[in-house]
Amino acid sequence: MQEIINVKPQIVQKEVIPQLKFQRGVKIKQQDGLMESLMEATKLGNLHHGKVAIIFEDDEGIKQVETTIWATGLKYICLKGGMWLPIGSIHRIVFI
Numbered sequence: 001m002q003e004i005i006n007v008k009p010q011i012v013q014k015e016v017i018p019q020l021k022f023q024r025g026v027k028i029k030q031q032d033g034l035m036e037s038l039m040e041a042t043k044l045g046n047l048h049h050g051k052v053a054i055i056f057e058d059d060e061g062i063k064q065v066e067t068t069i070w071a072t073g074l075k076y077i078c079l080k081g082g083m084w085l086p087i088g089s090i091h092r093i094v095f096i
Contacts, residue, residue, distance in 0.1 A: 007061070007062055009055050009062045009063050009064035010061065010062070010063045010064070011063070011064050011065075011066075012063045012064070012065050013065070014065050014067045014079050014080065014081060014083045015081065015083070017065065017079070017083045017084075017085055018083060018084075020058040020059075020060075020063075021058055021059040021060075022058055022059065022086050022088075022089050023059050028057050028088070028089065028091060029091065030090060030091060030092070031091065031092035031093070034087070034090060034092070034093065035072075035087075037092075037093040038069065038072045038077060038087070038090075038093060039072055040095075041069045041072075041093050041095070042069045042070070042071060042072045042077075044069075044095070045068035045069045045070055045080070046070065049068055050068065050095075051066050051067055051068050051096055052066070052067070052068075052069060052093050052094060052095055052096060053065070053066045053093070053094040053096050054066075054067070054069075054077075054085065054090060054093055054094075055090070055091045055092050055093075055094065056085060056089045056090045056091060057089055057091060058089065062091070065079070065085075066096065067079045067080050067081075067083075068080040072087075073087075074087075075087055075088070077090075
């Protein structure tokens with residue numbers, strides 16, 4: 001499993017996520033209880049329109065987006081504006 005590097009993530013806007021590349025099969029280090037955090041963040045987004053910081057990794061490195069999570073599935077989350085992000089690429093969720 002690839003470890004999280006202590007590197008400041010590149011901040012990206014949610015609108016660029018569809019252009020990012022995610023290599024399949026690469027294992028990354030994810031926070032314990034990630035699915036529970038995603039479900040909690042989804043409730044926060046739907047009930048209060050609250051944002052979270054999502055630290056994830058694409059083929060180019062570690063990135064961060066601050067947005068609202070609208071839905072959590074088994075393999076993807078749906079962000080505000082209909083952007084989809086693979087759960088397998090997420091390192092952690094930070095409630096802001």
